[in-house]
Every structure is written in structure tokens, then in C-alpha cells.
Amino acid sequence: MTAAAASAVASVRGVSKTFGARKALDGVSLEVAQGEMVALIGPSGSGKSTLLRSITGLQPIDAGGTIAVFGETVQKDGRVTGAVRRSRARLGMIFQQFNLVGRLSLFSNVMLGALGRIPGWQGALGLWPGADKKKAMAALHRVGVADYAAQRANTLSGGQQQRGAIARAIVQGAQAILADEPVASLDPVSARKVMELLVELNKRDGLGVIVTLHQVDYAIRYCERVVALKAGKVVYDGPATGLDTRTLVDIYGPEFEDAFWETKQ
Template identity: 75%
Template sequence: MTEAAVLSIRNATKTFGQRRALDGVSLDVRKGEMIALIGPSGSGKSTLLRSISALQTIDSGGTIQAFGAPVQDNGRVASGVRKLRTRIGMIFQQFNLVGRLTLFSNVALGSLGRIGGVQGLLGLWPAETKHAVMAALHRFGLAEYAGQRANTLSGGQQQRGAIARALVQKAKVILADEPVASLDPVSARRVMEILRELNANDGLTVIVTLHQVDYALRYCERVVALKAGKVVYDGPPGGLDKARLIEIYGPEFEDVFWEGAPQ
């Protein structure tokens, strides 16, 4: 693991039956980077994020480290991964809020790693958590919805709530797996702007998987492209011209190439 890296992946491979979702992926992520993971469906983007957060194991022979400590090694999740997870916020496409709970309670759940499960289950949030929750909701334009059940909110509101939860968690790395795939264009841009703001102003390291290549080029300083489980591009957005993107996605990509994209 390099000195400035907060995440280090070495030879990560993951097989599901006969299919190899990851194929020898090696990657270093430096503190304060905002990285887009792009690639066709089934290229391994979500598998890689889930492996970094130890939601699934990689095959033996590979290693993943976070903040200089092992997440998993040789097919096994490390014993100290629970502590590491308190510093890694995971944001999902489907928001992962508890629908019957209020938005306030959902965001407060981000503090469970520090205050303990019993307090959280009873809703006995300490003053520090209450202040952090309301500050995060206010920051993301959600304060007026604090007492509203999560399942009554729009998709964009729920996703902003999920990001607020990661902020209350005090995460140093945010892994966002297709966070805008279920959102309308206005809500999607707002979520991407929030992630970029957290990266630029709060110094958080952000890795976001995206199907919208234009969002990757617009919001991220580094783009990593996967194809059939392998890294086929790792560099600045400017290096992804139309021809390179067609190589990654296939010739049909040209049919849906957006207006104003790099030529």
C-alpha cells in the first residue's frame, strides 16, 4: 500500500460459478480523490465496491486494505473489518433507508458504530448525534423533512438522506454504487453535486459507479473503466475520447453517444 493511499486493492479476483466478475484488479486510491468507476453492465463495478466494503469476499490470492489495515486477504474478511467500516460509508442505488422510520432516525443510524446498538434501537440519541443529524439535513436541504417517514420521500430526497447518514457516520471514504441510476436528471445532478462538494470541501475520498458516462467526465477527476472484470482505463477524463469509449462499451455505444461529448 502506497503511503498516500487510503485504499489498496491487489490482484482482486471474484468468481461466481463459471463467471469471473473481477479478474486480477489492482488499484490504489489516494486520500481526497473522486473517482468514477465506469463500464458496461456486468463489468464488475458493483462487485468491486462490495468487495472493498467487505460485503462479499474476493477469491484467495488477492488483498484489499483500507487506511493501512487489511479488509480481506486470501479469501477471508479480516477480523478488524467492523472498525474499518465505521470509516467507510456505503451508498446504494436503492437508498437502503428503513421506510417506516423517520428521516431523522435513518440519518442518526450512521452513528451506531460509535454509540452502540442498544441506544440506537431505543432512539436514545446523544446530543452530539442529534446536532450532527440536523446539521447534515440542513446542509442537504432536508431539515423540514426530518420527522417524515422515509418511504414517503422522493427518490432524490432519500438518496440525499443516505448521504447525510454517511456524513453523520463520519466516514472518510464514500463508496456510492449507482447512486443516481433511479433518479430523474435534476435529482441526479443534485446528488452528484453533493458528492463533489463533500470531496472538494470536506476532503472525503469518493468512489462512485456510474452508467452515465457524461457524469463521470463532468464530476470526477479520475476515471477507472472496467470491462469483463479487468481495468482497461485508469486516468483523467480527458483521456476518454469517443474512440476509447467505444472500445470499452462496444460499437453500439456510438448510437447513444450524447451531444457535446468528446470527439
């Protein structure tokens, strides 16, 4: 394995995933280096979320392909390996529906990012180390929601919850961020704030970021590299500036403008 492959956030080689008669992924290969911010785009059902879930090991792949995270093979020939647990500790996952515990305070949700560093019983009792508490408050300040630290998560707006999820990944000490449609449930103002935070983690902290997006305009605005999937295959992998009209028609069809979110608001 080359040094570049060993340090890559994800190395995907010949990966397919079949659900019944449908191939959600069909021989996908790509590599995302640490420090890159990559958008995964494509029509609904193109395989974006399946690919992201496969990288984390949440979705087993078909035999014949391999996936490595930071140089460790996490899936091979249809089997999830023992390295997947270590890889998940290094990956911060951001989901469309926030994945916060609604009855807990925002602060408690962010503290869950520290669970991998302390015994489970200690976390269950809320006996958090002082250093982690300080880290959590610093993360909440950084994402702009420290004033809501004591508030129950299910009373917060979608944008506030998503920023809390990003703070949780910061406390986790994630070395890369995988975000699955993180702005799909948000209004444009909140969506832009979340995307700006992901860009900051990429540029300031040097984290690799892979984000699936339905909004092509956001992919172009915030990500230098775009990977487009269609019917489970990679049909474009290159700079965001290369997404001209002809390429977008190839990806989305003649109604490609429907994928530009803010022009429809």
C-alpha cells in the same frame, strides 16, 4: 507499506472474484488516494459493483488477491480479516436503492449513522446524545432536506431519500464515501444534486469518493479520474478528459453513446 498506501482509501492488488464459471473480477489492481473522486464505469456485468462490495468486505474475493482500506488489510487470499469492521466504520456506503428504513422518519434514519458511537440498546430506544441530534439536523440542512426530517422515509422522493443517505454518512463521520450507482434510480435534476453533494464532500471535506456510474457523461463531468472495467478487467485508468471516442468504443463497443444519459433525455 508506504505512507501513501497507508493513507489510501483503498489499495486493491490482483483481485479476482469468480461466480461459477464467470469471472466478475479478473486480476484487478488499483489504488485510490484520500481526496480523490474516482468514477468506476463500464458495461453492465463488467464488475463495478462487485469491486465496490469487495472493498467493503461485503463480497469475499478469490484466493490470491488482497484489499486494504486506510492501510489495514480487509481481505487476503479469499478471507475477510478482522479489520473489516473497523474499515466499515470509516466508509460511508451509498446504495442505488437508498437503504433507508421506510417506516422510520428521515431524521431517525440519519441518526442511525451514529450507532457506532453509542451502545446498541441506547440506539434501539432512540436515546440519542444531544450532540448527535444537532449533527443530524446540520447534515439534513447541508443536503437540503431538513424540512422533511419528521417525514417517513418511504413517503419521500428518490432524490430526497438519497440525500438523506448522504446525510447519514456525514453523521457517521465517514472518512470516505463508496457510492454504488447512487443516481441510477433518479431523474436528471435529482441525479445532478446528488452528484454535486458528493463533489462537495470530496472538495470541501477532503473525503475520498469512489462512485460507480452507468452514465459516462456524469463520470466526465463530476470526476477527475475514471477507472473503466470490461469483463472484470481494468481497461482504462486515467483522467476523465482522456475518454475520447476511440477509448469509449473499446470500453462499450460502437453503441457507446447509449452510456451518455442526458443526451437521451
